[in-house]
Structure formats: C-alpha cells, structure tokens
Amino acid sequence: xxxxxxxxxxxxxxxxxxxxxxxxxxxxxxxxxxxxxxxxxxxxxxxxxxxxxxxxxxxxxxxxxxxxxxxxxxxxxxxxxxxxxxxxxxxxxxxxxxxxxxxxxxxxxxxxx
Amino acid sequence: xxxxxxxxxxxxxxxxxxxxxxxxxxxxxxxxxxxxxxxxxxxxxxxxxxxxxxxxxxxxxxxxxxxxxxxxxxxxxxxxxxxxxxxxxxxxxxxxxxxxxxxxxxx
Numbered sequence: 001x002x003x004x005x006x007x008x009x010x011x012x013x014x015x016x017x018x019x020x021x022x023x024x025x026x027x028x029x030x031x032x033x034x035x036x037x038x039x040x041x042x043x044x045x046x047x048x049x050x051x052x053x054x055x056x057x058x059x060x061x062x063x064x065x066x067x068x069x070x071x072x073x074x075x076x077x078x079x080x081x082x083x084x085x086x087x088x089x090x091x092x093x094x095x096x097x098x099x100x101x102x103x104x105x106x107x108x109x110x111x112x113x
Numbered sequence: 114x115x116x117x118x119x120x121x122x123x124x125x126x127x128x129x130x131x132x133x134x135x136x137x138x139x140x141x142x143x144x145x146x147x148x149x150x151x152x153x154x155x156x157x158x159x160x161x162x163x164x165x166x167x168x169x170x171x172x173x174x175x176x177x178x179x180x181x182x183x184x185x186x187x188x189x190x191x192x193x194x195x196x197x198x199x200x201x202x203x204x205x206x207x208x209x210x211x212x213x214x215x216x217x218x219x220x
Contacts, residue, residue: 035209044200044211044212044213044214045149045151045157045200045202045211045214046211047202047208047209047210047211050207050209059207059208059209060208061208062114062208095156097156100159101147101149101159101162101202102159102168102169104156104157105156106156107156
C-alpha cells in the first residue's frame with residue numbers, strides 16, 4: 001500500500017525555521033517526482049514545490065521568494081522541505097504528494113506565532 | 114503565473130441533481146488541467162486529469178471537458194459524498210497553480 005506520512009510540523013516563532021519530512025512507503029520512491037502543497041486555514045490549495053525523481057530539477061511557487069528549499073534522500077525514502085524566515089502567512093497544513101497526484105499524505109500542521 | 118478562476122464560489126444543490134463547475138485559465142493551458150475533491154480534514158482526491166480522464170476508482174458520474182482556457186467538471190447526479198470543495202489545477206506551466214475552489218453544498 002502506498003503511504004506518504006508528513007512530520008516535522010509544529011509551533012514556531014516568526015522568523016524561525018522548520019524542516020518538514022515526508023516518509024514514503026509502498027512504492028519505489030526513487031522512480032517518482034514529488035511535490036509539496038499547503039492549505040492555510042479556511043483557504044484553498046497552494047502548490048509550493050516540485051522535485052524531480054533524480055533530484056536534478058526543482059521548481060517553487062513565486063510567493064516563497066527563495067525561503068523554502070526542497071530535497072530528497074532516496075536511501076531513506078524521504079522528501080524534505082526546509083522552511084526559513086517563517087511568517088504568520090506560512091501557517092497552514094502542509095502536504096506532500098506524489099507527482100501522479102493520486103497519492104497525498106495526511107498533512108502536517110505548521111503554526112507561526 | 115497562470116491564474117485559474119473557478120465559478121461559482123458556491124453551488125447549492127440537492128442530492129441527485131446535476132452539478133456544473135467552471136474553471137477558467139488566464140492563458141491557454143492546452144489540456145493540462147486536473148480536478149480534485151476535498152472533504153473537511155482530508156487531503157484532496159484526484160478526480161480528473163488531462164481535462165477528461167477519470168482517475169482510478171472515480172465513478173462515471175464525474176466527467177470533464179474543455180480546452181485552452183475554459184474547462185468544466187460535471188457531476189451527473191450528486192451523491193452525499195460529493196458535497197465538498199472542488200479545485201482545478203493546471204500543470205501546463207511552472208509554477209503549478211490551483212483555482213480558488215467551488216464549494217458544493219446541500220440546498
């Protein structure tokens with residue numbers, strides 16, 4: 001069974017940093033590109049980042065202004081999102097999603113306050 | 114950045130009725146459009162990809178159409194689980210973008 005499990009969320013002060021993880025299982029992680037998406041309270045979905053299966057190509061939402069960095073570790077079957085200079089606007093549930101967009105994690109809550 | 118505008122914001126219908134949701138792109142995205150359904154507290158679920166292809170396990174009451182800049186998701190007969198929020202997404206250009214969503218609520 002394909003599973004994506006996010007972790008690393010929590011409460012952080014403005015200006016702080018946080019590193020989210022997405023643990024993948026049930027499929028060959030190295031064969032798939034991956035994405036991060038977030039959803040602010042009561043708001044819609046916002047695509048954040050893409051990382052290709054080999055880790056060579058990465059793309060980001062314009063709104064992030066270089067504050068977030070995506071990475072992956074195929075040995076650990078994990079995707080990461082390093083988030084820096086956090087503001088209240090970054091408060092959201094963060095999801096990872098496989099690039100076929102069929103499989104999503106359950107989300108991890110990030111609160112900046 | 115390609116902006117996706119969904120309409121209406123809210124659709125009030127009864128079970129068994131037909132729902133028609135619209136998604137308009139600020140520039141042509143060819144056929145690179147997907148639709149998702151999201152219920153409260155859950156991750157979105159892929160319904161339709163490349164305009165009109167149903168994802169695995171998605172019932173035939175869901176259909177998609179359109180091309181270029183104007184797209185439609187049709188639910189032929191609403192089931193209780195269909196009262197949810199629907200999002201369109203374009204995968205034509207980076208950055209990927211989602212529409213603002215249409216909420217389908219019980220009338």
